[in-house]
Amino acid sequence: MAARKSRPGTTSARPTTVAAYLGSLTPEKRAVIEEARALVRRHIPKGYAEFMNWGVINWGIPLDKFSDTHNGQPLCYVGLGAKKSYNSLYLMGVYDSSNGKYTAPFSQKLLADAFKKAGKRLDMGNCCLHFKQLDDLELTSVAKVIAMSTPKEYIAYYKRMRGLE
Numbered sequence: 001m002a003a004r005k006s007r008p009g010t011t012s013a014r015p016t017t018v019a020a021y022l023g024s025l026t027p028e029k030r031a032v033i034e035e036a037r038a039l040v041r042r043h044i045p046k047g048y049a050e051f052m053n054w055g056v057i058n059w060g061i062p063l064d065k066f067s068d069t070h071n072g073q074p075l076c077y078v079g080l081g082a083k084k085s086y087n088s089l090y091l092m093g094v095y096d097s098s099n100g101k102y103t104a105p106f107s108q109k110l111l112a113d114a115f116k117k118a119g120k121r122l123d124m125g126n127c128c129l130h131f132k133q134l135d136d137l138e139l140t141s142v143a144k145v146i147a148m149s150t151p152k153e154y155i156a157y158y159k160r161m162r163g164l165e
Helices: 018-024 027-043 108-118 139-146 151-162
Strands: 049-053 056-061 075-082 087-090 128-131
Touching: 018 027, 018 049, 018 056, 027 056, 027 075, 027 087, 027 139, 056 151, 075 151, 108 139
Parallel strands: none
Antiparallel strands: 049 056, 056 075, 075 087, 087 128
């Protein structure tokens, strides 16, 4: 019997621990992700857990603390991942997927203004900032966004946005 060829686009299993994820990166990518991870860890409010999900590092609320999520996955507040040609910092805690807008108390304007003032290019997707090096980011405003909500506040926000209250 002939060996089966893998289908195009299939990938090996994703790392299940942060250490394994970091170990899977090239030395150059790992250095940038470790630097960004340190930034998140310095500014994220106490009470968020760090774990792997969706193939990236997440800080959020595990299912044993809050299980009423729309997709059955832990509630992600911040995510960090390396892509082929850039890195992404996911700011899920301030994104309303129902209308595609960043919400109060956060405003996309906060980041846009801070990046402009610093003379940096804001490369922002729906819920993430793209960057190659940490220096590409305006770190004061990014830190402010990361620090904005405690887990209790984030759960309350999530419940309001999902009509669970």
